[in-house]
Amino acid sequence: MSAQNGGGSGKADLLLVAVTLLAGVSWIFSKEAVLLMPPLLFMALRFLLAGLVLALVGWRQLLRLSADQYQRSARVGLVFGLAMSFWIMGLHFGTHVGEGAFLTSLGVVLVPVMARLVFKEKPPASTWVALPVAAAGLALLSLRGGLHAEPGQLFFVAAACIFALYFTLNTRAANSATITGAAGQVTTRDRVPALALTTVVLFTVSLVTGTGSLILEDWPAAFGAFTPVMAGWVIASATVGTAARFFVQTYAQSLSVHSHGVVIMVLEPMWTALFAALWFGETMTAVQVGGCFLIFLSLVVNRWASVRRVLKQWLT
Template structure:
């Protein structure tokens, strides 16, 4: 019975990575008719409020002292998503951006070293050269004229690594649904403030663009996080950590079919190196997975 639940959870996590990969396409389409910061703020606000409505019972008894650190993490998440949406808005290749962004899993232990004095596993130091060389192939495959979007995506990876370190450090006793809802809502509110200060709000949104926005908010945000939380409650974290590496692979595949994107041979090699770095950085989790 336990194996049955684990298999079900792993299938759900694969679905989560598919939704996450599709979210890149949904968002890129929505950005054709919405300003970037307004789009991402609304996406996260809608996602956060929906999770709040679904899990309102878990908010009972939650104190302000428990919520404050979650809001701080939500602010860091907002910074990460600001970088991400600006990168996506300016990017000419979604697949490349997805692989750069997902380098955050390699950066987590390194940033933990500087923030908290943690000692990264040997696998991280082995993975880092693969990640750096892969990033070089992605960013410089067309000579020295790399895209500014690559810097935004790299900023996203670093900010996400900060966010995950904070999550691991705070003794958060709140339910995962509360944690996710508060983070999304906080990020959404902060991004909306920045949007109001720096952008002109759209006077109208076409039904087509609104449909892409809803797909991004409902499928790639609310449904994705609900499935992710449920699946991770049924399987060891080591299994989930490895499966979640599939997100950039799906994003790249969808971009090829939907936007007819083409990567140069150097970019493909760079993606392979970064994916290898992600797996190497997860080597302790991979070993645990096979032991099960």
């Protein structure tokens, strides 16, 4: 690795740490919002507002995108919209924000698996060690009160699976790629600029969640009960938890290589659990702590090659 690439990787890591902080705060904003309004409608308004904020800043980039770049960005947004729909329903039905964050983080462990299934990337050996550890943590979280899973837990796990695909697609869209077709033809796909990519993705998520809300939720009742407090949570979530967070995340992923740049986000569930404890006064039972610890351990194992390099640098 060259010094330039090493500097880019270090910058990406720092930016992704900032993303985990913003993500942890976003969980709190979103939970407050879904206590007051329909969850899918909240997501539609949140992502629409966030998309408008970024469009005002990046309209020049949007005008320069090709049809192929718009198509690829919209594809990422469609997958992300589905993931966020499951995620917000998990937050709506879930009884524990911190636990939900660890369940959602399973998507990070599944990134190499999804990259293998969809793009034939070879996953590192650590993935096959991390998966059973993650499964054990998931099992522990399902044992509370007997062997069953709560609706919120199921939504979070489903969201994690779709997030894994989103992370893979987003990294590829944010980086240029050379593709060899079945007939041997070579096509170079230009990277989509981070700001434009994020903007298109956010608008697509708003469309996906808005469509779901229109079908499943009561809009007249929701807007009739709309209050300044609800508006405040939507605005906070749109600006801090969405526009800022996902722009920084997409930009950071554009500095990293392949699908493994996102796994530093293992910090997100830890921040979320901490913020939930401070904000909502949440606590965990010993079984919950054990399950969350195993999931976190699986994230570390999945990123073990990078962890080992960092430890080696510190000790030498």
